Every structure is written in C-alpha cells, then in structure tokens.
Amino acid sequence: MQNKYPVIALCSENSAKIKATKEICSLAFSNFSLGCYTVSSDVSETPDSDEEALVGCHRRIENFQAGFGREVDLIIALEGLTETTPFGTFLYGWAVLKHVASGKMFYGCSGKIMLPDDVANGLSRNMKLSDLVLEKFVSVSREDLERLGTNGVLSDGMYTRSDEFNTALRCALGSMIAKQNSMNL
Template sequence: MRILLTSTNEAKQKALQNIVDRFYDLAIIETISVDSGVSKTPTNDQEAIQGCWNRIDRAREIKGDYDAYVSFEGLISNHEFGMFLYGWCLFVDGTKNEYGLGASSQVMVPRFISSKISADVEFSDVVKADYPSEHLSKMPVVGSNGLFTNLHYTRVQEFEDAALCALGYLHNPANVGDQRSVPQK
C-alpha cells in the first residue's frame, strides 16, 4: 500500500504514521511538499477542503499513481464566541476512486492572538512571535493547538482525529454504496 502525503510537515507525517496501521497492512508513506492554492490560513471549511483537493491534484500531477493520497489542512473559524483552530483530512483511495473527509476537534485561540490573524497571515508566525510558552521549541510537532492547550491537544492529535474520521467512514462496510466518488476533472 503506497500512500502519498501532500506535505512534509512533521506533525502531519506523525499523525498519519500513527493511525494508518489500523486500516492497512504494510503501508508505505511518501511525502511531497505542494502548495494548497488557498489562503495561508483558510477561514472556512469549504476553503480548507478545497486546499486539500488542490494539494492532491498537484501531488498527483508531479508524482503519478499511488494507492492512496492524503491531505491535511489547518484552518480557523471565527464567530461571536471567538476564534477556533482545527484541521481537515482528505483521504483519497486511488484504487477505488473514493474518498473520505474528516475534521478534528477545535481549540480556542486566545484573543491577543486572534486579533492579529487574517487569511493572508501565517498563523504560526504570530504564535511564535507573541505567545508566551515554555514549549515554543516543540511547535513543529505540537503546533499552536499544543501550546494553547499546554500540550493536552497537539497538532499530531488534531490530524490523527481528522484522519480517523475520514478513514473510519471510508472503511466501514455499512457505508458501501454510499461512498463518495472522486470528482472527474
């Protein structure tokens, strides 16, 4: 089972590695860094999921056929109860031409950070500059989520959750006949 992950981000790699054995024997994960084609920090589900598809389309063009393709995309949601940070997973089964989507839990963003965030700003840059945490050096793995929760909900856990939701649905025999097909170009 050859799986192409559309990012070289450490947290995304660890998350996929941690859960993939639950669904596949002998999964080999390769990575490629590709542009998402959406904002630096997507601000809604539609945009984040579009970013996941864009990554897979680009990775597929460059690397060709794999048994599966996986994208993770982080995003913010903002409403009257504040800003939240979370992530989506898109898992495409290239052999069946079907896909699963799943999202993580959401973590509150402190107001002194959210007030500086917009779509064209890299979220992590603001956090690195302004968030007081003894764990800043661990940020590539724990993410902003990890810092905001004092390591109780890291970026690895975020993407594990999103991938489990996507793959749990995709692999459930009860859902056969109601799987979603990869859109034709």
C-alpha cells in the same frame, strides 16, 4: 485496495502531519508504504473557512496527481484552519483521503480549540498562524511550537497539532474502511 500493502501519498512533509498519518495508517493496515511530498494547496497560509480548507485539500490531491506521477492507492491531504464564530475563533483541521482506484473522496474533521482573543485579533490570511503565536507567546521556542503546534501551546500539550490531524484522519480513513467493507472498494 489495489495492493495487499497500500501505497499512500501524503501531500505534506510537515512533521505533525507525518506523525498523525503514520499513527492512523498503522491502525488500519498491517503494512503500508508512505511517501511524503511538498504539494501546494493554492489557498491562503491560514484558511478561514471549511470551504477554503477543503478546496486546499482537493488542490493538494490534484497537484500531487498532476505533478508527481507516482502510482499510489491512497492520497491524503491535511489542512489546518481557523473559523470565527459568535463564540470565538477556533483552530482545527480537515483530512481528505482519495481512494485512487474508485476516485472516491472521504472526509474527516478534528476537534476545535479556541484561540485567545489577542491571537484571533492578529490573524491574517497571508501570515502563518505559527509565526503569530511565536510573536504573541515570546516564552515559546520555535522547537516547542514545531513539536506541539499552536494547539499544543494553547492546551499545554494536551491536544497537539498531531492530535488534530490524527482525529481528522481517523474519521476520514474510518469512513473509507466502513465503505470498503460494505461495498468492496
């Protein structure tokens, strides 16, 4: 790190992403500064492949660097997505972390939760998954969905959207720390 206390930019103002970032960065750093910014991914509302989600993360990082002019040590981009397989359609997320001084990127992926068929069949690249879930699960309030995410609704709170990004970021940041310890980034 350039600073004793790293300055971190999160390319989102989403509450689940902020919560996950604060939790995981608190494990890695005794003190840090976190700025949260609305940054476009330039991909669909609900990416449907690893490639599209990772491109979205990279674009968030690029757009942050081009548009915000903040001096930071780490830039974090988080992107949720769905993937359709022969076994069903799954929801999960990616974390991409850029160590600014070295230019190196570190990646982490979350666990996956299977979408019910009626939700999977209603997916659209131009519709937010959360809007579809509110349409399909009429007993779920917008407040509960904001708090739990689709993951939390589908798992009865056992695996929330914050947990999804917590896992992905834990993998990305852990990889960076391991590399830093071995190579003195």
